[in-house]
Amino acid sequence: MRSLKDAQLGAFTFFASALPHDVCGSNGLPLTPNSIKILGRFQILKTITHPRLCQYVDISRGKHERLIVVAEHYENSLSIFQKPENTPSAEKVLQIAYEVLEGLEFMNKHGLVHRALSPNNVLMDCKGNVKLAKFGLYHMTDHGADVDFPIGYPSYLAPEVIAQGSFHPSDPSRDEAPLPSGPKSDVWSLGILLFELCAGRRLLQNIDISERLKFILTLGCMDDIVTVLAEEHGCLDTIKELPDSVLELLRKCLTFLPSKRATPAELLRDPVFNGISCHYTPFQKPVSLFSSSLRCAHLVLPDDISDLCKDDDEDYLSERAIDEVYYLWCLAGGDLEKELTNQEIIQSKPPISTLPNFVLEDGETFGQGRDRSFLLDDTTVTLSLCQLRNRLKDVAREAYYPLLEDEQSSLPQSNSSNELSAAVTLPLIIRERDTEYQLIRIILFDRLLKAYPYKKTLVWKEARVDIPPLVRGLAWAGLLGIEGDIQAKYEGIDKDTPIPTDRQIEVDIPRCHQYDELLSSPQGHIKFRRVLKAWVVSHPDLVYWQGLDSLCAPFLYLNFNNEALAYACMSAFIPKYLYNFFLKDNSHVIQEYLTVFSQMIAFHDPELSNHLNEIGFIPDLYAIPWFLTMFTHVFPLHKIFHLWDTLLLGNSSFPFCIGVAILQQLRDRLLANGFNECILLFSDLPEIDIERCVRESISLFCWTPKSATYRQHAQPPKVAGDNGFVKTSTYYSSDYQDMPKTDLSREPLSLGDLKAEVSPRISAEDLIDLCELSLSGSSKRNKTGKPKIVAVDIRTAEDFNRGHISGSINIPFNTTFGPENEVVQCPAAGGLQSYRGRVIVVISHNMKSAFAAHLVKMSFPRVCILDGGINKLKPTGLLTVPSPQI
Template sequence: MQALQGAELGAFTFFASPLPHDVCGSNGLPLTPNSIKILGRFQILKTITHPRLCQYVDISRGKHESLNSVICRLYNGFCSLIHNSYLEWVTLSRRCVSLFSPSCHRYPSYLAPEVIAQGSFYLSEGSVVEAPLPSGPKADVWSVGMLLFELCAGRQLLQNIEISERLKFIITLGCMDDIVTVLAEEHGCLDELPDNVQTLLRRCLMFPPSKRPTPAQLLEEPVFVGVASLYPAYQNPVSLFSSSPRCAHLELPEDLNELCKGDGQDYLSERTVDEVYHLWCLAGGDLEKELTNKDIIQSKPPVCTLPNFIFEDGESFGQSRDRSFLLDDTTVTLSLCQLRNRLRDVTGEAYYPLLEDEHCGLPQSNSSTELSAASNLPLIIRERDTEYQLTRIVLFDRLLANPRERNCPLEARVDVPPLLRGLAWATLLGVEGDIQAKYDAIDKDTAIPTDRQIEVDIPRCHQYDELLSSPQGHVKFRRVLKAWVVSHPDLVYWQGLDSLCAPFLYLNFNNEALAYACMSAFIPKYLYDFFLKDNSHVIQEYLTVFSQMIAFHDPELSNHLNEIGFIPDLYAIPWFLTMFTHVFPLHKIFHLWDTLLLGNSSFPFCIGVAILQQLRDRLLANGFNECILLFSDLPEIDIERCVRESISLFCWTPKSATFRQHAQTAKPLSDGIGIGRPLAYYSSDYHDYPDLPNTDLSREPLKLSELKAEVSPRISSEDLIDLCELTGPAHFKTPVKRPKTVKTKILAVDIRSAEDFGRGHVQGSVNIPYGSACTPDGELLQCPATHLLATHKGRVIVVLSNIMKNAATFAAHLVKLNYPRVCVLDGGMNKMKSTGLLTVPSPQI
């Protein structure tokens, strides 16, 4: 992406032809408006960058099928052929947009004869494959030839002739031996053109498509070789995800004060065009307002825009076609004064940020202090704050230059700048390597049985979004989904996969390979084995663990939902199968996944509990039928609150409490990375206890029937060791690592007999014998021992026993009494005996 340098941003508008309102496609759905079709096809223009070309930055839809486009305007021409005329290059860039719109909406003067011969037609969603192609490389070569000839002639071709006459003229060119000569005689400019330029035009304007060169062959023409020394050939930049070596060029001078000295230096011009435009919008820039102020867009009262009525006698009444709806080539310059004024207090240091380990010796400026305070504001405010976003964009731009940079997840814990969210997610997911080559190697064209289901699902997936609802969006959806299905033969396509794909495709619309790579990395991390042909055991285990998480964090709500029979099977499957993309719009998913990608596979459980807690009062007040209706149309959920509470729930959850057999084995996160450390964070890996005897202290897999029979989750012995901060006997040669968070509040309840408790128990645990605290039926009795529990309500309660059935029953009764954070030691005290960490009471003297 090029820097702004001395260029300016410009905007223009045009109108797409409206479609009839009473016509539907072959799939029965309304036809996609032409403006949305152009919007989707336009996106590829944003990827075309060259030091000598105007760059397209953005496009947006306005009222009445209007489209407002933004370009970066350059002040140097391509070669002497255009007489260094900036206006002519703007005209060329303006005409290029027609090449990416449906054939019936392009400039007829530039259409190739074979395109005109196809006639005008509308593409319907259900007949994209069957419809004739509106264009192709050879047709575009003709259009480029007409554009270049127009620039050489110094004026527009055929613009003063009626459309029907233009088409006739172009068609009649087919009987001419030398089309360039005919056009040159029409304009009297052939003698002024160099021979190599005439050769180039003659090759472009060959009437039979088979005789025209391809774009690659066109670049080999001598006319381009002649200017190669003055204008270096454009080379694709080394991709962030590429097999080629790359250098980030992040060297900074020793004295930063020298770097940032000079009040007159324009740091903003050193940023890329898309960054400047993004900041311009945040600073109050409004395309429609700018175009309206220049009378390019004219607003009229409704009474002045009545249609033209024709009565039976042929008399017409009403308004003729508004001239403001006709094409206007005027390009309006977008002033950056407001943006520069907004950023006037941002010092030069903000454009050259130092990372965490480089802060020594850097003076704190007033602006940096203000920006630090801004990080505590609500996320939606931070994303609209111009100064704050500038600092975040500059910082992430540097961090993302090195995907292995440790500070990227650390900074993502604060927030992710929307402009760089796509690359940030890819980095957090560990996407690397030559992803484009891998994607290109996948067969996305051969028909497979899943094609039909994909075709049915795509038109229903986030179609409120203009980009994803465009035909080009559907094509990209189809290719990415098909690539995933083909490249994962052991898995199958389940409904919901399209919703999972949507966020990645939206953020990487012009990079299908990156969208595919991100989705391929996301699914095994959070949805391991969810897309097996028979995924019933995976889903049931997931929902059972979720039920235990509800009981662990909110026993009152869990008791009520179980009493009315409103189990997670009835509402939570779409949540987890699509990671909430089926129930939330994209803008909420972005904020949710910014945090989700920092956590492990257990974090979705916490999100689910946080959603239920937002609906808690309504759920507790309603029965089964009302709850069903409530979830059929899910009420508005405060996503920022949901994220905040999810993090709190995650940090209160012992790591082994969410153990699942059908989960991908992952390495523990490094210290300080992630959304926050859950309880017993370091006990995720046995190697954190190198001096323990050789014994397995982790969770043991349970049969699904046994797992469903238990209300409270189990935790591993290694979790208990960490939660109780057991230092153990002398054989610990090195201290056990501890979280840097506040000391955990935990109560270990040993329900064995007093005799067994006296033979050895966990240090700090209390003894409430099961026989004296529970009836033969398992009911919890009111006794002095159980009163002790009431004084510790709110702590994490770990039930210890040699008999797992007794421990599970005791924990279930605590949940019935609305005790939160109750769990059971997996394997019982027998596992703890082998660790040598049990304490024996000193004998009484």
């Protein structure tokens, strides 16, 4: 999206047609409001970028089907030339015509027709160049079918458009809608505009509307329409004095029969513009972030490098993209309805005044015809940026061009920089509403993403702080490692041929996050269907399971105008976090996942685990939708965004920590209730504090040894790359699945053996790593300075004295448990109570789980078992023996 520069932000409003409330569609669901349909169609207009078109920015839906559109705006328009004293020269007329045709041709390439050309919709920037406004009104309203007013102005409509007449779907007298207008209808409108410029006056303004239409239709009998119009309006002499090139252009535009009228593309190549076209460079659309083309090929350094330096009074905000400026305007207190109300575009009426008829006591009847407020008012209100500029006045100019390397930390900090540094400690919801903070973050991420993938490490680093909502879609793509020409790959997938899954997709989409206006629109359903079908077709070894639509929703919402990127993100996300979850028979994968989750509950909260097991409330009853949809079936989108901002920084075991964190928020209610109450509780999940959930998930994740969440059905190791939560050399950084396998690694267990153990196992390499870190006095200590780990050797004293892990304690199993594994002496009596809270690793000969299970029953947290027992450690040479007594 291009920068603001000398443009302004403008807003205009209109109403969509209201639908009857008691009518349902063929699927039995209520009809989609026309305002929702318009909102969905509008989205593609934000991607239509051209120097001759005003950039669309946003659309807002209000009460009673009101829609407010925000777009690039300029104060001057073609109306300034429609006065005799401002009549432009022939060269200027040709220039305007050429620039309008450039905009129309670009629109036509994207399947758009203006249909509403008028002097007020042909704006002029500060350099006198044409900017077409409101060019998307015809498209977003489905060719006028979703509104109660006609699209276009009678004086400028082409004859074939007038001949079709007006149409409304609820009109019983019309069986079929008129054919949509084509590109040639805009050429006629352009001809009328050019004629008015040359004549210095407006046409057909002083006669009745019906007379105007009759006159336009009678022009079909005339050989020379230009001459007839000139005679009718008393400007024949003026028109005759025009150069032949201008007259020829007018005649080609004002050709009555569409079959003989040229298109914008044909007129652009007409010899009449030979002297004009040489001054214009063909527009080239900027290369997107994910493509096979060079993104920087167009960049050229100036001869004088000092030209890049900005003056002290430079307007840095105007250099930012229009969508960024509007986003910041909203954060700074901008209110669209308030702005329109202040300009009296939106007027409130007492309820009684909206009645079609009402009678006073004296019998006097008041009535009203059609409420004209529901018709189109094409007034565009300029949004003032004064409040935003005042809010950002203290932001240092260096902030608009941040350094990305280490020297940034050595720069002197301004007051505003110090304030922004302090803002990092504030809750996320406050940071996301802080105008200055968001400006800094957006600029930084914008630079990092433009340098992606070369700055991928810095993207990870900054995402650990937070992700600005405005760039979340691209930031997620960067975190998922999306690269290459994703559009070509997506277009190569057959999304049209019917497949057996189509029926289930059609059923699921109308139920997926339909509270959201964007996803509930018909365009949203179409895109949903295409992305889901592309994934199903491109993964023949997997199948569509209910829940896949929920997984797709966040990516589609953030990349609504880029289906290829939504598909690419979804395709990268699933194998990382849901590997083989969508097999035709996924029972073994799901059961292993739920068993590991049960062990994680016991590891972090044994008291809660004991209670849930006693009442039989196992994860199979509530956690499958959590993990199959990565919580998108549980939480609304705005919570999922915050949750996934952190999830995407973690490895495939991080969802376990999220699940435990959710249970801990419900801990008191779960402990106080039985099975039936817990079922009811999860059938309508209470409000979850997502920020607290994220914070506690990170803490749980850092307390969990890597190998404790090992799953043999997880994604195989990657060749290269580190997708850890912290992109550093710390212990808990990478996914255990990605680590090279050695003799000290965890061995796979059968599902039956895994379910038989309450506590998780950790690998010998994990134990060695943790012990070395704790002995070196590194960061693997808690706030009291004690090591996070304690190794409990449950072999006999004789075996312990033959060799043990340095620093481990010996609590023999045979003195704690009897022959039938009954408890003889509580392990806590042996001094283990003082180690409560640390990671307790139980070491034995044959990995007896009864000792660990008893510790869990005694509510000892963070209990795990050494996989392979002491035998795994014997070849390492790390076992020590006690020093002989002297």
